[in-house]
Structures are given as structure tokens and as C-alpha cells.
Amino acid sequence: MIVDPFRPPAAFRLLLHAAAGEGHLDLVAGDLHEEFVYLCERLGRGAGSRWYAAQVLRSIPQLLRLRIRSGELTYLLSAMASSAVPLLLLDRFWRFVYSQIPLKDGLDRAAGFLAADVAAVCLAAAISGAMAGSRRRAAMLSMAAAAGAGIGLWASVGSAPIFYAVAVLLAAPAGSVVGFAKWRGK
Amino acid sequence: MKWLKRIAIVVAALLIIPVLTLLILGLRPGAGRSQASVEIQASPEQLWAWIDDGSRLKQWVSWTVDVKPWSPQAGPGATRSMTMRDENNGGMLMVIDSACTEYAPPKTLAVHMSVPDEFEGQMTYRLTDLGNGRTRLDVNSSYRFSNAFVRLLEPLVTPSARRKMEGDVARLKTLVESRAAELR
Numbered sequence: 001m002i003v004d005p006f007r008p009p010a011a012f013r014l015l016l017h018a019a020a021g022e023g024h025l026d027l028v029a030g031d032l033h034e035e036f037v038y039l040c041e042r043l044g045r046g047a048g049s050r051w052y053a054a055q056v057l058r059s060i061p062q063l064l065r066l067r068i069r070s071g072e073l074t075y076l077l078s079a080m081a082s083s084a085v086p087l088l089l090l091d092r093f094w095r096f097v098y099s100q101i102p103l104k105d106g107l108d109r110a111a112g113f114l115a116a117d118v119a120a121v122c123l124a125a126a127i128s129g130a131m132a133g134s135r136r137r138a139a140m141l142s143m144a145a146a147a148g149a150g151i152g153l154w155a156s157v158g159s160a161p162i163f164y165a166v167a168v169l170l171a172a173p174a175g176s177v178v179g180f181a182k183w184r185g186k
Numbered sequence: 187m188k189w190l191k192r193i194a195i196v197v198a199a200l201l202i203i204p205v206l207t208l209l210i211l212g213l214r215p216g217a218g219r220s221q222a223s224v225e226i227q228a229s230p231e232q233l234w235a236w237i238d239d240g241s242r243l244k245q246w247v248s249w250t251v252d253v254k255p256w257s258p259q260a261g262p263g264a265t266r267s268m269t270m271r272d273e274n275n276g277g278m279l280m281v282i283d284s285a286c287t288e289y290a291p292p293k294t295l296a297v298h299m300s301v302p303d304e305f306e307g308q309m310t311y312r313l314t315d316l317g318n319g320r321t322r323l324d325v326n327s328s329y330r331f332s333n334a335f336v337r338l339l340e341p342l343v344t345p346s347a348r349r350k351m352e353g354d355v356a357r358l359k360t361l362v363e364s365r366a367a368e369l370r
Contacts, residue, residue: 098274104249105350
């Protein structure tokens with residue numbers, strides 16, 4: 001495998017992409033890369049990589065603070081809530097419906113109820129995805145939607161068969177991406 | 187403003203469409219009624235004990251915690267109470283009062299069930315001798331809910347109750363036939 005001598009370590013580049021907000025990523029990544037190339041030429045790739053890694057790690061708290069201030073965290077939390085809240089509300093609703101069965105029943109849900117959960121998560125995630133203004137944010141929101149769906153599944157009382165859990169975990173990011181692709185800019 | 191209108195339309199649709207659907211479904215002929223049938227390799231007399239005897243009843247009616255004996259004694263007018271565990275309500279216990287309305291061993295048992303402010307209904311167990319040691323059990327139930335919101339949700343509750351009942355009679359078949367096989 002040929003290693004580009006002027007390409008910073010992949011793991012730390014990814015970390016930087018994950019930590020930096022949209023408004024700051026290009027600026028920070030550009031500056032770090034420029035310095036990285038300079039150090040590689042003068043001191044070698046090893047020293048350049050070490051410096052790059054240290055800079056990324058040191059920048060993370062500040063970059064996250066900037067993201068919070070710019071309101072990106074609100075987007076992420078909204079995306080997580082968009083899939084977690086419908087799941088939890090529907091779980092509460094199905095519990096109520098099942099508790100009305102005269103001779104009672106357990107926590108297993110009918111397939112139709114589980115399908116309604118998946119559809120609701122998908123729709124809510126699509127609405128959340130439509131709010132993303134860029135591809136990068138859409139990707140972040142879809143991941144946040146998947147995380148929210150995971151939280152929703154974990155906090156639900158009703159049982160979650162594996163096929164249902166997988167469907168929910170896929171429906172959330174898929175809905176978010178479809179929402180972005182279909183309604184962005186409208 | 188345009189977005190607010192759209193959101194208002196979506197919210198209204200999300201409320202109105204399900205409510206209308208439930209109202210229409212609630213008018214169907216079999217509303218509130220469930221039925222389950224099973225053919226069991228046992229005589230009507232053997233099967234009767236599983237319906238009449240509270241300690242056996244709780245082995246196949248899932249989530250039953252306790253069934254008190256008939257009082258004063260089995261027959262029309264006698265009463266007994268069933269205690270059910272509601273896993274969907276934090277494991278809360280609910281006591282159902284039953285009053286026998288028809289008692290014809292080993293053919294028919296009908297009970298009127300009620301929980302104040304929750305529901306009341308009728309449950310009938312009918313046993314038909316099919317010959318060769320086989321019996322068909324038909325379980326019919328019909329319920330009426332006290333709360334208006336629960337009455338609206340009846341199209342969701344009744345199919346769930348029917349599924350539960352089908353699971354219970356399937357368990358009864360397994361229990362009775364395995365017990366009969368042990369005795370043979």
C-alpha cells in the first residue's frame with residue numbers, strides 16, 4: 001500500500017471531522033494540514049503525525065464548544081429526539097392498549113403495532129432530516145437519528161424482537177436521509 | 187406562516203384520521219367479541235376440570251396469579267374472583283369478579299366478568315364431544331368498556347385480546363394432551 005507522505009493520519013482526520021462544526025472544519029483542517037506538511041518535510045512523517053494527533057486532541061474541547069454555540073448541538077438533539085420520542089410515546093400507547101385487554105397480556109406486541117412504530121420513526125426522522133441544510137449535516141443527523149432510535153428501543157418497556165430492532169435502527173437514518181434528499185431547501 | 191399551516195394540517199390529519207378510522211372500525215359487527223376454538227385429544231370430562239378448577243385454570247390462562255374457588259358452590263349464581271398481573275402496567279394486580287351464568291358440566295360454562303370502572307363482559311366455554319376421545323373447545327367472549335377513550339380504542343384492544351385467547355387455548359391443548367400422554 002502506498003502511503004501519501006502528506007496525508008495526515010486517517011483516524012485523527014476522522015476525529016477532526018466529527019468534532020469540528022461545519023463553519024470551522026475547512027479552516028481548522030486547512031491550517032493543520034499546512035503545518036503538518038511543513039513538519040513532515042523538515043522532521044519526517046512520524047514527527048508530523050504526532051504533532052497532528054496532539055493538535056487534534058487538544059482542539060476537540062474548543063471545537064465542540066464552538067459547535068454548541070453555533071446551535072449544531074440543537075440539531076443533533078432534535079434528530080435524536082425525532083426518533084426516540086415517537087418510539088417512547090408509541091410504547092406508552094401500546095402499553096395502555098394492552099393493559100385494557102380484559103384478561104391481560106404480556107409485553108410482546110402484535111406485528112401491526114411494531115410496523116406502526118417503524119413507520120412513525122421513519123416519518124419523524126424524515127422531518128428531522130429535511131431540516132439539514134447540507135450533506136454533511138444530513139449525515140450527522142442521520143447518525144443522531146439512529147442513536148435516538150437505539151435510545152428509544154432501550155428505554156421502551158415492550159419487547160423488541162431482533163427483526164424489529166434492526167428495522168427501527170435502519171428506518172431512522174434511512175428516513176432522515178430520504179427527508180433530506182426529498183425536501184432540502186424547501 | 188406557510189409552514190405553520192402545513193404543520194397544523196399534518197397534526198390535524200394525524201389526530202383526525204386515526205380517530206375517524208377507530209370510530210368506523212368500532213361499528214363493525216364483531217366489535218368487542220373474540221372467539222377461539224381448539225380440538226383437544228381428551229374427553230369432555232377431562233377437559234372440563236381445566237376450565238372449572240381454578241388451580242388448573244391459572245396454568246393455561248396466562249398472567250393469572252390466583253383464582254378463588256366458586257362460592258358458595260359451583261353453579262349458576264356462584265361467584266369467584268380471578269387475580270391477573272398486568273405487565274403493561276408495571277406488574278399491577280387486577281381482580282376480576284366472575285359470576286357463573288350457566289353451569290352444565292361437561293358441556294357449557296358461562297361467566298359474567300366485571301371490573302368496576304374498567305369493563306364488563308361475558309365469557310362462554312363450550313365443549314363438544316367429537317368422539318374417539320376428542321373434544322372441541324369453543325371460547326367466546328364479549329366485552330364492553332366503561333371508559334369512552336378505551337371504547338374508542340376497542341378495534342385495537344379486541345384483536346389483541348383475541349390473539350391472547352388463541353395463545354391461551356393453544357397452551358391448554360399442549361398441557362392437556364401432554365398430561366394425557368403421561369398417564370397413558
